[in-house]
Amino acid sequence: MVVPESQEKMYYPPVELQRNAHVPDFNSYLVMYKKSLENPEAFWREVADEFFWKKPATGPMLQHNFDMTKGNIFVNCMEGAKTNMCYNVLDRHVKEGKLGEKVAYYWEGNSPDHHMTITYRQLLSHVCRCANVLKQMGVKRGDRVSIYLPMIPELIVTMLACARIGAVHSIVFAGFSSESLCERIMDAQSSVLVTADGVYRGEKLINLKQISDETPWESERDVWWDEVMRDSPDECEPEWMDAEDPLFILYTSGSTGKPKGVVHTVAGYLLYTSLTFRYVFDHHPDDVYWCTADIGWITGHSYITYGPLANGATSVLFEGLPVHPHVGRFWEIIEKYKVTKFYTAPTAIRLLMKYGQEPLRKYDLSSLRILGTVGEPINPEAWRWYHEVVGQGRCPVVDTFWQTETGGHVLTPLPAATPLKPGSATFPFFGVEPAILNEHGEELEGVTEGYLVFRKPWPGIMRTIYKNQELFENTYFRKFPGFYVTGDGCRRDKDGYYWITGRIDDMLNVSGHLMSTAEVEAALMLHQSVSEAAVVSRPHKVKGECLYCFVTLKDRKNSDQSAVFIFSVREKIGPIATPDFIQNAPALPKTRSGKIMRRILRQIARNEKDLGDLSTLADPKVVEVLFNQRSEAA
Numbered sequence: 001m002v003v004p005e006s007q008e009k010m011y012y013p014p015v016e017l018q019r020n021a022h023v024p025d026f027n028s029y030l031v032m033y034k035k036s037l038e039n040p041e042a043f044w045r046e047v048a049d050e051f052f053w054k055k056p057a058t059g060p061m062l063q064h065n066f067d068m069t070k071g072n073i074f075v076n077c078m079e080g081a082k083t084n085m086c087y088n089v090l091d092r093h094v095k096e097g098k099l100g101e102k103v104a105y106y107w108e109g110n111s112p113d114h115h116m117t118i119t120y121r122q123l124l125s126h127v128c129r130c131a132n133v134l135k136q137m138g139v140k141r142g143d144r145v146s147i148y149l150p151m152i153p154e155l156i157v158t159m160l161a162c163a164r165i166g167a168v169h170s171i172v173f174a175g176f177s178s179e180s181l182c183e184r185i186m187d188a189q190s191s192v193l194v195t196a197d198g199v200y201r202g203e204k205l206i207n208l209k210q211i212s213d214e215t216p217w218e219s220e221r222d223v224w225w226d227e228v229m230r231d232s233p234d235e236c237e238p239e240w241m242d243a244e245d246p247l248f249i250l251y252t253s254g255s256t257g258k259p260k261g262v263v264h265t266v267a268g269y270l271l272y273t274s275l276t277f278r279y280v281f282d283h284h285p286d287d288v289y290w291c292t293a294d295i296g297w298i299t300g301h302s303y304i305t306y307g308p309l310a311n312g313a314t315s316v317l318f319e320g321l322p323v324h325p326h327v328g329r330f331w332e333i334i335e336k337y338k339v340t341k342f343y344t345a346p347t348a349i350r351l352l353m354k355y356g357q358e359p360l361r362k363y364d365l366s367s368l369r370i371l372g373t374v375g376e377p378i379n380p381e382a383w384r385w386y387h388e389v390v391g392q393g394r395c396p397v398v399d400t401f402w403q404t405e406t407g408g409h410v411l412t413p414l415p416a417a418t419p420l421k422p423g424s425a426t427f428p429f430f431g432v433e434p435a436i437l438n439e440h441g442e443e444l445e446g447v448t449e450g451y452l453v454f455r456k457p458w459p460g461i462m463r464t465i466y467k468n469q470e471l472f473e474n475t476y477f478r479k480f481p482g483f484y485v486t487g488d489g490c491r492r493d494k495d496g497y498y499w500i501t502g503r504i505d506d507m508l509n510v511s512g513h514l515m516s517t518a519e520v521e522a523a524l525m526l527h528q529s530v531s532e533a534a535v536v537s538r539p540h541k542v543k544g545e546c547l548y549c550f551v552t553l554k555d556r557k558n559s560d561q562s563a564v565f566i567f568s569v570r571e572k573i574g575p576i577a578t579p580d581f582i583q584n585a586p587a588l589p590k591t592r593s594g595k596i597m598r599r600i601l602r603q604i605a606r607n608e609k610d611l612g613d614l615s616t617l618a619d620p621k622v623v624e625v626l627f628n629q630r631s632e633a634a
């Protein structure tokens with residue numbers, strides 16, 4: 001495997017953090033974990049107790065069937081209970097918790113000159129007005145509302161307004177094309193679209209309204225936010241929802257290319273995002289928390305809006321980019337708001353690493369206590385840089401593995417409890433029971449590698465695919481009856497740590513050796529001149545499959561170093577992992593959330609020209625460039 005176990009350095013939780021932590025040491029984690037599995041009823045009941053229930057549950061905390069051979073797949077949390085998400089994340093704090101004047105969000109615009117502060121009381125008032133506007137427009141409980149907004153407070157106001165009146169929000173990331181937006185509106189059959197006229201991302205103006213609607217303003221149909229909000233009353237009785245009513249739909253890409261509408265429900269999602277936020281970021285009332293994700297993705301839903309608000313937290317809400325107007329923007333914001341907990345993606349870390357330590361030195365990062373990552377496996381190089389340079393060796397890095405479908409973190413360290421190994425998402429969160437299976441569905445014990453699955457639900461797991469229960473069951477439950485299948489590969493080491501090896505379709509078999517593209521990528525990334533690497537498989541007459549590597553250099557002017565890279569991968573992993581092709585790539589094709597699209601790279605490697613719809617790519621032009629250069633490599 002990538003790192004011989006003997007060379008692994010463990011990172012232990014800092015004592016200062018342990019003193020006051022919710023889960024202060026590894027033994028406490030084990031005790032609580034055991035309780036969560038042995039007595040989920042008591043465990044989740046206790047979590048539910050702090051929230052407001054208009055009517056208590058009549059059924060158990062969790063019921064489920066994960067076995068297709070025994071009937072329909074379902075998960076049910078707190079049957080009979082009635083509540084309201086918005087009430088729990090706003091009114092409860094303002095009315096019961098006396099947090100009205102506490103800052104909910106420090107909003108920081110694309111330009112450093114634009115910023116504002118929003119308290120819990122102000123947020124509640126805006127949300128009620130927006131809820132009344134939606135009602136006025138005829139939106140009723142159960143109706144879908146599509147939201148196509150940038151990272152501005154109105155986005156959070158609109159999503160909570162939907163939650164307040166029982167409408168189901170469907171947020172579409174504001175970087176998606178009109179075609180993608182259209183597809184999602186049609187699938188959800190939304191009656192209202194909330195958008196903005198435009199937004200600056202860095203220097204670039206994006207005309208959201210034009211994208212939403214090629215025709216100009218239609219006075220019969222369209223209304224201005226400011227006008228309708230101004231005239232709207234700021235009190236609105238929440239709609240008391242059933243525990244299992246849908247809260248939102250969020251589309252995630254499917255393997256066939258057609259997006260799937262993942263459905264999350266009210267009570268379970270509230271319990272799970274709230275608890276994971278509290279424990280994984282060891283939240284305390286004086287924290288300033290910042291998650292750099294966009295609310296258009298699940299990370300933003302769970303860990304910018306619902307999880308933090310459920311805890312009465314103060315968060316930074318950032319509209320801009322990490323490198324605008326300068327490459328130290330993140331560090332500047334951390335200093336400005338004295339951020340204590342910082343959560344970002346490996347792709348952002350790798351981007352910022354390229355600029356070295358200089359941009360960080362200008363800012364005071366001493367407020368930081370805990371760092372987090374999400375979205376992809378993080379290569380140990382990037383992990384160490386994050387830990388040493390950003391966190392100054394003082395802050396645990398919580399590498400949180402989860403999915404749109406899981407609703408919240410499922411494999412993750414707890415910062416004061418878990419000894420860390422760079423690149424490992426470590427252990428399961430409370431209530432989560434992972435297993436590793438082989439191709440035949442047999443459970444593998446001890447040190448092993450295979451398919452990552454979960455045996456039981458936790459409250460925040462998805463309930464269905466919108467209007468497509470059959471696709472839901474086939475995608476996640478058909479392959480291994482009795483388990484939720486993540487689609488990710490996973491390794492368990494001698495200490496029981498879980499290591500995500502990437503999507504199963506990113507596994508490859510070279511001369512009978514199963515390996516993950518992620519481990520070859522990590523080996524390439526070790527080379528100091530490499531800024532990013534993506535590895536895919538290509539059919540090979542002798543080996544079955546072989547490795548085709550796309551490498552982006554830190555300095556593009558550097559000469560061809562293919563031989564050096566091949567040598568370093570051989571050295572790091574072994575001769576079985578010798579790459580057959582290295583292509584110098586000026587950039588890699590990525591989704592708008594920053595995930596490398598390996599499907600497309602695979603097609604480039606195989607010279608398959610028919611790539612289908614590229615509209616989910618952040619920059620589709622990259623693909624053409626890679627095809628044109630290809631002949632040099634292959």
Ligand code: 6R9
Nearest residue numbers: 374375376377399400401402403404500503
């Ligand atoms: C939250 C989110 C889910 C897929 C998931 C996996 C990858 C996410 C990861 C990770 C390794 C981590 N992934 N976190 N891989 N380590 N810490 O990203 O949701 O957009 O649905 O993506 O992302 O492959 O299956 P989503």
